[in-house]
Amino acid sequence: MALKQTVGRRIGMTAAAWLVGFLIFFPILWTILTSFKTEGDAAAIPPHFLFFNWTTENYHEVFSRLDYWHFAINSIVLSVGANLVGLLIGVPAAWSMAFAPTKRTKDLLMWMLSTKMMPGVGVLIPIYLIVQALGLLDNRVGVGFILFMLNLPILVWMLYTYFKEIPVDILEASRMDGASLMNEIIYVLTPMAVPGIASTMLLCIILSWNEAFWTLNLTTTDAAPLTQFIASLSTSQGLFWAKLSAASTLAIAPILILGWFSQKQLVRGLTFGAVK
């Protein structure tokens, strides 16, 4: 009897959870479906859910006429490049804060975090003017630098929480076994640090990919990533929903997949370790 109740309850809860999940996911699903429709089907009333003439015409258009790759490559270069530079600067900092903390390490970490609280509009004007004066408007280096600075605090924080978890005892053990500092770093520390670094990189790439305040304000075409590409479609292609959907699907697909892999890190990264 009791067993039956729990099974019944479990099925009910499952149905409810799947319904909620489906509803939340639906706008994305709808975008993907629309991207395979003709423009006529896309705006049809009543809407065609699955039974329509499936076509890949929109994707051809997005690739050929709308120059998708130009923007996609900008997105990739900007989000990967900015965070690679971030790692170069952030790994040593997080490393020394985790393994050789001083009295001020905690304050330093908190201060780094506080820079993240600065609203973009508070510094929009000077940064716009500086970037303009340097001739870096709509330039990958200019936007890339901004994206790098935006992520640096999160990057150092995340790396710090990962490095903190590396047991220091193991270092002492390897030292007892006569490992040199170089060997220690290559054979003991690196293998333990790599997963944390990879997770950090993943989350930071996602954040840069979707950043839409600075990329909209500082780029127009040459250095424009996908955020700007989609925004510009709204004016020129606003009424072509199937094409807009195809472009949107292409813009979000890579990061959606990366994001699904980084769920666990997401909690840690976005709450600065405050929720585990």
Place this chain on the structure above:
Amino acid sequence: MATQQTNLAGRVLVAPSVILLFVWMIVPLVMTLYFSTLNYSLIESFPLSFARLTNYTDFIHNPEFFAALLNTVILVVSVLVISVGGGILVALLMDQQIYGQSLVRLMVLAPFFVMPTVSALVWKNLLMNPVSGLFAWLTKSLGLPAVDWFNNWPMLSIILIVSWQWLPFASLILLTALQSFDEEQKEAATLDGAKALPFFFYLVLPHIARAITVVILIETIFLLNVFAEIAVTTGGGPGTATTNIAYLVFKQALLSYDIGSASAGGIIAVILANIVAIFLMRIVGKNLES
């Protein structure tokens, strides 16, 4: 001796990050502060002059400012209520013993990874279009008139879009907090015959209270800065119906080229964000000690 060396090495390793972030934070902020005291326009050619606090008084007396301030508060509070309230429910549901939990979690989490410009345009066109959007068809099927979302309910439309983006975040964080809830305690409560509601209010809610606070504070910081969703859908309109502080500053600076006044608005935005930030920093700081 050895520790002195490590300290020095430590300083050298930390220095680049600290110096970069310091410059990144201080230089633009000081410039904004400086601009905010000037009569400075990029289109009118009067000479730069000291304006004392007139930019602030102008910005505050500008009727758009009050509208923008109110809109910012409405947007932030509404999205917080929807995403945190909804997030608690979704997290509780996902925390049950259900089949295919990981797949449900993938679906719930997905909107968080959608870039703001995409979610705004998909909602505006595919869902909320008053003629051939999906919602129009739904209301018509129910025998109700179609809603012209962006003309009649502009702020509500923005709130819905932004809530959809943040509900996954709240759900995920709160689910993580729920999952650390002690199984034994849960069983003990069930065996004692605890009813669902008291169980939730006396045991579950206190357990996830801190996670809720963290979600509220982090979301607030991002929600004070909502920009792209407004820029690609309403452009702050109709009138000032969807202009928040972030968008107003953008408009003053890059559309009206009034640097002085926009800078004053920027400083006001910084002050607002800092009030929230202080609370968040306290919580994170406490966690760092434990």
